[in-house]
Amino acid sequence: MKTIVLLFVFAIAIATSHGFDLDHGIDNNMDSPKLRSFSRNHYDYDITCSSWRLGVEANNIIRFKTIPAKCKDYIRNYLLGDQSRADIKAVLSEAYSYAKSLDIIKAGNYTWVFDIDETLLSNVEYYADRGFGTIPHNATAFNKWIEKGKLPALPHSLKLYNKLLALDIKIAIITERPETQRKITVKNLRNVGYLKYDKIIFKDTTKGIYKGKTTLVYKSVERKKLEKEGFRIIGNIGDQWSDILGTSRAVRSFKLPNPLFYVA
């Protein structure tokens, strides 16, 4: 009897060591306290703006607070020019090709997760007025802008969103925005064409369970909850690696370009 109980405790210990809590089981490459102190804006090596952008998109360059000052014009030209639109279109077309290739059944609870800022909606206008990522983040100014509820849709994201709905795929939206911005967010989404979704999840800062936790942890936990509710996450799109890495990942995830800022 004692042996069995001990074995049981041991089995639970194994289960827990691989299990899920807020700190462990997450990609250790993005949630290490060691790395949190690695934030910086200065590079002790020469880097072209093109290599810098590629480095950001491939998750090699992380934890920057502002983009390199010399890259302001480069990033402006990228974002306002054809290349950015072509890059976004390629990612979302690839996502749709993948979605189409699946055998979707209506009762299957197949679900696609979307991020909001720089994914469903665009803040490029905001950043255009503030040096295209060369000026440190200002939460007050940013929230004021969000509260206007005037963000445009990313046209290709809206297209994909509608096509996924037509394939009988459910939509879940998980955003870093706080509960206090729920009303204006839902209104903004509706005004630009995002009318239907099964879930919209805001970061509940009042309960404090995400205090000091990264977006990577927050979104992993919320995806886990969705899974427990029966949603089968077949796709996920965000503009940050922290939107799509972590645990309870989608079968396939897609990273939209974002050379403006970094969220851990």
Next chain:
Amino acid sequence: MKTIVLLFVFAIAIATSHGFDLDHGIDNNMDSPKLRSFSRNHYDYDITCSSWRLGVEANNIIRFKTIPAKCKDYIRNYLLGDQSRADIKAVLSEAYSYAKSLDIIKAGNYTWVFDIDETLLSNVEYYADRGFGTIPHNATAFNKWIEKGKLPALPHSLKLYNKLLALDIKIAIITERPETQRKITVKNLRNVGYLKYDKIIFKDTTKGIYKGKTTLVYKSVERKKLEKEGFRIIGNIGDQWSDILGTSRAVRSFKLPNPLFYVA
């Protein structure tokens, strides 16, 4: 008694579901049988070669067997021109900045994992003679080329390798190459300057445990073994996402550009 045994079985079931075996616990986005059938060369949407390359580097475009035929000249110019060199240099400089920022102690068993092909050594000469990725992989021809043992080092990789050794970081090499290529590989590495490493791991195809398994699974299992032996994997560099994603990841991983081919 029966209840306890049942509870025990249940606990084991939980443990296994989060545990580590060859098939589970790995990024499901890269090892799903569903996705294995998703290999293709044709895109049912317009894509520029620049967006295609970014898509590959950001892990959005996967499982391609050849590069788009129209991109042959674009990829040639990229690989033989300044941009590729600048991109590689940026990744490896970032890796070194990170390594330098750590408090390395000699007894700490801090370890950096390197891949070989397109990471420590370059096969660009081989692919230049074979359409820069536009011709499907030919194992016989490729092995014949490898057996010559004449691959050059990627200059920036060799530089980083030496700098990591100078920081008292251990080196572990994990390659997809089979055991039968051990001798020529070690010789080739030595001839171009890679003289010292603590581990070099080849894919043991004779035991067959990796039969039908992806590189992602193989490398995850081998990293786990290294961890069990006491190596603390602080860094990992490869040219494929399957070199660096999966389980037992490094604290930070770096993805070198590779627009030539895809390994799952």
